[in-house]
Amino acid sequence: MQTSTTSAPASEISLAVEHIRKSFGSVQVLDDISFDAHPGEFITLLGPSGCGKTTLLRIIAGLERADSGRIVLAGQPVDHLPANRRSVNTVFQSYALFPHLTVFENVAFGLRSRRVPQAEVNTRVHQNMEMVRIADLARRYPHQLSGGQKQRVALARALVNAPEVLLLDEPMSALDAKLRAEVQVELRRLQRSLRKTFVLVTHDQHEAMTVSDRIIVMNRGKIEQEGPTAEVYERPRTRFIAEFFGAANLIPARRSGDKRVTTAVGELSVRTTPPWESGTVAIHPEWIEITDTEPAENAVRAEVRDAIYRGDHVELLMEPGSLRVQVSPRLRAEPGATLWLCLPVERLEVLDD
């Protein structure tokens, strides 16, 4: 559906980021960052503010220069190219629509600045405006648009150029929660139908999980963990990741043998032998099972201290170990009840630190 005039030779990797380093003064913002993006892949750079994710995006776009390292687009190194000669386009956080131009002129900007013939400009602009459903806004000015509409214009303005890679810098942070959830699903659908490489920057882990094929979690200028979306959530490798995704139970533990640890809730089996003497194991509240009889492995006898009703689930706070357990609201567990819990070996993660 995209009229691509700039289709580069199909290569396996649409974007390669190689050993990027960047400092502002004495502050090292990016420390040896490398990753690849494949055609049609939706990648999210996730991390708290100040982790360097936006700087990395700006380096890919050519708006910032790296101190060292390479950016390769469709097989071609682009480090020597300024932003206006790279086949990447950005959806900016504040949208950055030109206030003196109409929606049509905003979307047409990238084509006109490359002197694309007028007839082709018209076709491509209209196609893209229809794709994000803003065709009826063509003659409006940005100050006459709602936040959601502005966001669509910004998206069309970037996509009309058929870039190799689309960069999105927290594009949904200005939208309200309900609209944001809708836009996330729509963005995902759009990316699937276009089969383009999207690189999104966000600090919102829910957003990252909704849209991405792969998540790269950044912390203090380094990649903390990267992998398919579910893997990063379910198998956190470090305490930072487990805490950043918010939900996991972090249980202090001591190594007690081959694939065995001792904790406040008792002796537990784990998948791998910990690299440390004492450290942390993690498990998500939704993976802890409640059983009628004593489970064969990793059984914990615990008492319900508090039950918090959340509508679609109930969160139980249990002792020992201050465990948080997520159960269905159909299971009536009142404070004071004593239950058998199972912490499945498969779901118990040994953290690196």
Add this chain to the structure above:
Amino acid sequence: MKRWGGLLQVAVLVGFLLLYAPLLAVALYSFNAAEKGSVWVGFSLRWYAQLMADPETSRRAWEIREATLNTLQLGAVSTVISTILGTMLALGMQRFPWPSSLGKLLQVTIDVPVITPDIVIAAALVVGFNLLRFVSPLFDPGMSAMIIGHVTFQIAFVALVVRSRLVLMGPTLSEAARDLYASSWYHFHRVTLPLLWPAIVGGAMLAFTLSLDDFVISFFTCGPSSSTLPIYVYHSQLRGLRTDLFAVSTLLVMGTVVLVLTLERLTRWKRD
């Protein structure tokens, strides 16, 4: 609360009175039939008529016309030059990635001419021009020296107005333009210039008004044939304040008001 409201109204009235009473007095006396002095003799349009009189027959009308033309020429030329230079200065200061300490120094330096007393600038120009006269006759007392003199103080004002608009715009639109393949020129004339236009017009207007108004710098740099209205008014009131000067002043004020209103209209388009 109501009592305070009344007091505020009075304060506003007093303020406006202080601002406009002298102007109104001048306008009123320009219709006085008497040739000089502050005694009201009767209503007359003769001074306006005399200003329009044939310069060949009236020496005074000729002098006033010359001074007016000089003033307008000086104002127009210096404004065009200083607007271009001031805009370039603002763009250079804002867009070039200066190291932060140097950037701050530049910001302070650009503000200094704005607050420097005119007399200091004038004295400095006299000293400078006396040396530069040996390089080029442009610096001889006269119109060219006056234009250069006016440009030197106008630039800072234009740069100040344009730069504050640039600061307000921020770097994002510029980055968006670059991200969308704009060359430097396309970027400048499709994005920067249209968005900066109101500030450039505003800066030019300010520069023109300052030039029109200036006495000190013109006085120190003018030659025998380049007298401006302020200088003419100064010299002729030494020989007695004649009513036709009130008429000139009134026309000048009217001209300024029209200019301000027109430009206000022009720059009001599309607020975002």
